[in-house]
Amino acid sequence: MTAISRRNLLRAGVAGGVAGALFEAPAFSSAGSRPVLTHGVQSGDVTADSAVVWTRADRPGRLWVQASRRPDFRGSRVIRGPLVTPESGFTGKVRLRGLPAGEKVYYRAKVESPDRPGLFSLPVDGTFRTAPTRRGDVRFVWTGDVVGQGWGIDPAFGGLKLFESARLRRPDFLLHSGDTVYADGPLTETVTLPDGRIWRNRITEAKLKVAESLDEYRGQYAYNLLDDAYKRFAAAVPQINQWDDHEVLNNWYPGEILDDARYTEKRVDVLAARARQAYHEWVPISSRPGPVYRKISYGPLLDVFVLDMRTFKDPNTDDTYADPKRGLLGATQRRWLIDGLRNSRATWKIIANDLPLGLVVPDSPAGQEGVAQGDNGAPRGRELEFAEVLRAAHRHGVHGIVFLTADVHYTAAHHYDPARAAVQDFTPFWEFVSGPAHAGAFGPNALDSTFGPEAVFVHAPPVANTSPALGYQHFGEVEIDGSSGALTVHLRDRDGVSLWSTTLTAYGKQ
Secondary structure: OOOOOHHHOOOOOOOOOOOOHHHHOOOOOOHHHOOOEEEEEEEEOOOOOEEEEEEEEOOOEEEEEEEEOOOOOOOOEEEEEEEEOHHHOOEEEEEEEOOOOOOEEEEEEEEEOOOOOOOEOOOEEEEEEOOOOOOOOEEEEEEOOEOOOOOOOOHHHOOOOHHHHHHOOOOOEEEEOOOOOOOOOOOOOEEEOOOOOEEEOOOOHHHHOOOOOHHHHHHHHHHHOOOHHHHHHHHHOOEEEOOOOOOOOOOOOOOOEOOOOOOOOOEHHHHHHHHHHHHHHHOOOOOOOOOOOEEEEOOOOEEEEEOOOOOOOOOOOOOOOOOOOOOOOOHHHHHHHHHHHHHOOOOEEEEEOOOOOOEOOEEEOOEEOOOOOOOOOOOOOOHHHHHHHHHHHHHOOOOOEEEEEOOOOOEEEEEEOHHHOOOOOOOOEEEEEOOOOEOOEOOOOOEOHHHOEEEEEEEOOOOOOEOHHHOOOEEEEEEEOOOOOOEEEEEEEOOOOEEEEEEEOOOOOO
16 A cells, blocks of 8 residues: 655645656557556545555556546646555555545556556546545445346346446445455356346356355456446445455355365365455455454544454354354454444444344354344344444434445335334434345345334345346435435435435434
8 A cells, every 4th residue: 555645645736746747658669568457446445535546457567546636637646556466466556645625536547567667558547535524415325235146247237237326326435335246156157037038147267166266256356347337336436345245155254164065165264364365455445454344434424334244253053142252243343333433423323234233134044144133032142242332322322323234135224213122221223224236136034123123114026036137226325414414315226216215313403
């Protein structure tokens, strides 16, 4: 990761000198021998003064990024990035620092041949808007579950069309709620739909089998970026990414040993290490080892608490234990979340939970994948963790908590109230479910009444694994009004049509 200091980025749009000659001068070699950026550009983890920019080349080279407030790149600066090498799958990231708050930034990436200085790839452009520091309107979208259940890219059915619909909403960022890829979901060339039409998947070698090697995990991300709509979206909308199970394999947990004939490597910890490396290489997230939980502030109106519900996950048993040390978050992350909610001064505290809170998600006849255990009683098992979080927030007078999730492949709005719950020591809140972005549609799942949820709205398919060709693909949209602080949620379909919406009043506002 390479940084740009504040004094090196333009002050008023034109100050700081002209762009470096390397971005303005043509390469002196034929196009066939120059490096190529293979999968576009992406940005992510944008704050008020920083952002991560990502790209990938077809060979080793030096990454350079040009950044400006202006689309013509006048007054821009050029940042020397890392070498992209086979060790990173030829991917590279640059962290831009010292950016102006609440403004649109234009960037351009190139890779230079290490053996022939001055020989560059053609540039690829992208944009993002930095987070504000002042009160103002905020709009973002969220979804999850991309290229699952055998439904890959078929241009005849619009490819990953949902991302074009989401881009047209002009969001400030995407919250990707996990299952960014389906590493355990091989594709076949064709699938016959119930009405006799043929779905024709675009095929790559990495998508012909379950991912086990590092290169096979890398290939999952490369596949999604072959889609034009997805690539356009990634270049225009910064991301906040979570990871869930399918980045490794279905319903995995640390220490698991597989009983699955498709895998030659049975140790999930070995597979997860390879998958984690590919994830950090291909996703525009701050590169650091270990868990991916973090808080991203978006001005005085919004803090986003991004959970990691996979790294510390205990085994998928019947989930009826009474041990508070077990669960999905782990003690350190749980304390981080409690302290973060208590100390947040933002009007709205979004908790991005890649596993839903009240929906029962079985893993086997005797095991549970998610939080809810399905017995409708007092908290036990993984519910203990969230009972502690909700109780601590309630006792410290924390307001404005909203949970956003995906995972279950349908969209829904759940209202939680202690008047309906087996426990009463929490403040009422909402959880909104979205997805899938492009996968088989399922649901609805049963609700566990431990925390008193009510399904206010549900949009789920009539049969399991309904294809994207038949609809039931979803993304959610959150709009926060800069004046009133009110938060409006829209649950949208693949075409961007709002299926249901509600507006929540900011605490203390009438």
